[in-house]
């Protein structure tokens with residue numbers, strides 16, 4: 001017997017849904033049977049706000065198309081089109097590739113929240129710390145230059161160079 | 174894994190009125206690797222998987238391509254994997270208690286999930302966080318200073334955390350208060366919905382309260398808010414129950430004992446009917462109108478699910494043209510056994 005859903009593979013699984021008058025029976029292949037789980041178990045993680053997302057994405061998209069050719073993510077090949085189609089980004093780098101649209105999309109699905117204030121991975125913690133240190137030193141450096149304390153300034157400049165080298169500032173953030 | 178029994182943590186879960194189990198889920202991804210729905214073969218994750226395997230060698234590794242449909246269905250019913258995972262998942266790492274599951278290649282590269290009952294949800298978060306930190310040592314997470322943990326779906330971005338608590342709300346369901354309640358919760362960025370199926374009255378009158386937003390709040394704040402909302406809902410449910418008891422005691426007693434009678438004496442039972450009866454009996458016990466020692470709501474509500482029952486059927490029944498009938502019969506048999514009927 002062929003699978004009633006795809007009509008291609010052999011049916012190996014018997015599935016029933018509902019009860020009484022709503023009852024339906026199906027003979028399915030393994031793939032199609034797996035797909036049928038989705039309707040039986042609401043797994044509350046999965047489906048939040050996807051429609052809202054798609055709506056905001058297509059609005060963004062029409063804006064984008066007016067600006068010319070479709071941008072493509074170098075890591076995964078996604079365009080705004082495929083992201084709309086999937087309702088998902090293609091890879092973590094999409095967040096930077098589509099940096100014009102991302103804040104708007106996130107704001108919409110996250111009730112206008114735009115900034116993460118929660119946990120930070122250990123590795124990023126030290127990188128963020130180094131970045132802040134460098135910023136502080138750079139401010140100090142320009143103050144020293146302004147007040148013409150060049151000897152002191154040279155020391156600070158070397159410190160900054162050292163931090164930039166050791167901190168691995170390779171665009172990890 | 175003890176195939177045809179509930180998870181040890183459910184077996185040992187304490188029974189409380191209203192509050193059931195809780196769950197923490199963290200979504201994590203690896204830098205520069207396409208999300209699971211974009212990858213056909215999972216090649217890009219191979220190296221990552223190797224490292225993960227080593228990090229979790231004390232966990233049981235369950236590979237989706239090694240499992241039959243029925244085994245996957247059982248894991249879904251145990252909430253150890255998701256329906257999506259049965260199709261595109263690679264491996265899940267599961268601890269002995271079956272309270273921790275780390276899914277590789279669900280919607281995100283990694284999903285860490287911890288479950289428990291009768292323990293503070295803060296503790297479940299700490300458990301998930303510890304796993305998260307040990308993973309950090311072996312993989313590079315995709316993290317953005319502004320947007321936090323980057324996820325396939327922007328509805329998870331930021332903390333990547335979904336915290337949820339299951340609640341048994343028969344009185345609020347009966348009083349038709351759920352809709353108003355969930356509307357109010359939505360405004361705080363939380364949702365309340367049935368755990369099984371999409372019907373207006375969810376199976377067993379069991380709901381899941383969870384955070385909808387993952388950005389703009391710390392993990393601790395989300396959990397604290399969730400806990401406060403949970404207490405409010407429990408209070409409302411208990412208030413509704415005492416009204417039920419003082420104004421409709423006869424009706425309550427009648428329906429509780431009728432359902433108990435069905436559990437004890439029926440010879441075939443649909444999932445819907447069994448779940449309703451269990452819910453009624455649980456309410457009756459909580460209200461003190463029925464005494465039933467050893468009644469385990471959380472355990473029994475899992476045991477009546479189809480995959481669990483199919484495990485109890487013998488081989489010959491599995492190919493029975495009307496499997497549904499055999500399952501309904503087995504469900505009634507099990508309920509008679511458990512509730513001390515004949």
Ligand SMILES: [Zn+2]
Nearest residue numbers: 003006029032
């Ligand atoms: Zn098929």
Ligand SMILES: [Zn+2]
Nearest residue numbers: 073076091094
């Ligand atoms: Zn991409």
